[in-house]
Amino acid sequence: ETGVTQTPRHLVMGMTNKKSLKCEQHLGHNAMYWYKQSAKKPLELMFVYNFKEQTENNSVPSRFSPECPNSSHLFLHLHTLQPEDSALYLCASRIQGGNTEAFFGQGTRLTVV
């Protein structure tokens, strides 16, 4: 247990569905991240939030919409996804600044059908 909780753990959705992934941490961290892990590829950074403000969008398609209502919660809203969006989506958090490590959740394994 790293203290970062992601729900759901598994999600199957159709291309016309709308769903949301949730990430929660009560570690007092002020930076939160979404990463995408596709098969046989390195983890790709999607979004970065520092102190609830989005500080990086790594050219992610608009069908992925992040939301950070407070420093403990991070959402990834999904709509009209494509089959190639099927992947493991990992959330991470850390204390911004310095050389602190990031703590990761267990991920949501998403399948788009």
Place this chain on the structure above:
Amino acid sequence: AQKITQTQPGMFVQEKEAVTLDCTYDTSDQSYGLFWYKQPSSGEMIFLIYQGSYDEQNATEGRYSLNFQKARKSANLVISASQLGDSAMYFCAMREGHVQGSGNTGKLIFGQGTTLQVKP
């Protein structure tokens, strides 16, 4: 641009033996941090060890040690006395910049990973 390279897609090691997982990196920054994470089949990324670019000594954490060779830009992970529970995917990652407020978002750049299987 930053880059992390792990050239070993898969490795085998006998239980109780030591194994080295390779990692090379490329950066033009003078200040950076190097991390190793373990990812079991459950999916969670577990932090193992950290090495700062200005650290003169190699980092160690229990059975994990990092063989940091700055001139060669390599940061190999050494696992001693391998256990069956060490079977997992291992990722090397880099973060540029240690200075808070420098615009550094703290993002990690990951390598492709190495799958380690420990044989009984």
